[in-house]
Amino acid sequence: MFWRLKSAFSNLVRTVVEAVKEDVLGEGDVERALSKLYVELVECDVAVDVADMIVSDLRGRLVGARVPRFGEREAAVRAVIHRALLDALSDVPDVDFYEESRKLLERARPVVVMFLGPNGYGKTTTLAKLAFQLRQMGYSVVAAAADTFRAGAVEQLEEHGKRVGFRVVGGRYGADPAAVAYDAIQHARSRGSHFVLIDTAGRMHTDKNLMEELRKIQRVAEPHFSVFVFDSQLGNDALEIAKQYAAHVRIDGMVAAKADVYQRGGSILTFMYTLRRPIYFLGTGQAYSDLVKFSKSEYLRQLLLEEFAGS
Ligand SMILES: Nc1nc2c(ncn2[C@@H]2O[C@H](COP(=O)(O)OP(=O)(O)OP(=O)(O)O)[C@@H](O)[C@H]2O)c(=O)[nH]1
């Protein structure tokens, strides 16, 4: 996955290795390679400002780095770049959603998870996939149909509920989404259910009223996890969307949906760099099982340390 991004970093490594003449990297050795990387990052849909940040982080680390001529020079360059990206994202924790939930369940039931993000990015689908996995682990799940806005949203959730095996609370269009979330939590509490998953309406990041509604749901439902679902295909827009959401609502972690249909994957870097929050999962298809755990360390390892095979 994300082979284009991977090839951008492989090209960087190759160009640096070809340019270097001494055992220590000089500015002249890296400048051309970094300009090329910048263009490739933007082509992979990393937002322009984030591509700038990455390039300047890398410049700071590459210039002056020791890359002995004898021995594995390429491996040494890869390692410097890998370390630089790890350090740049060092405050973004790797969070295992299931592990955290297990800990929470020891003292809180239900665990409340709220999904939010612009319309059409995959919130409801991600909710259903997570419910499917939780059901397989033996947990009981209640969903709150707090998207009381879009026609068909409640039916869509109920359909998932029938297939996956969870109850849906809510169902009246125009109802107060915060009240729906509250009812679902009460319902789950009275039955001892493990999880409440709150589906919300898609928000344009510029829509102040709808943002206020999301804040109200967060005040009332006090979710343990507020999960921002984004579309992996986003390019430069990602930056603006991330900033607007972060300014209005709490985001604990993220899901990168539609990672299967998009090989560039630059938006993952944009969102991690901008929101400084963990990505819990990647959405990798339309089936319920298409939700895979994401780990920042593993992602960076694959981008930098694995040999690029061109597929
Ligand atoms: N290929 C692929 N398609 C996905 C993935 N996640 C969601 N989709 C598709 O994206 C479309 C929109 O998904 P929804 O879950 O309805 O998106 P939403 O964010 O709830 O949209 P609104 O309710 O309108 O705000 C659907 O056709 C999904 O099947 C994914 O990981 N891979």
Ligand SMILES: [Mg+2]
């Ligand atoms: Mg939806």
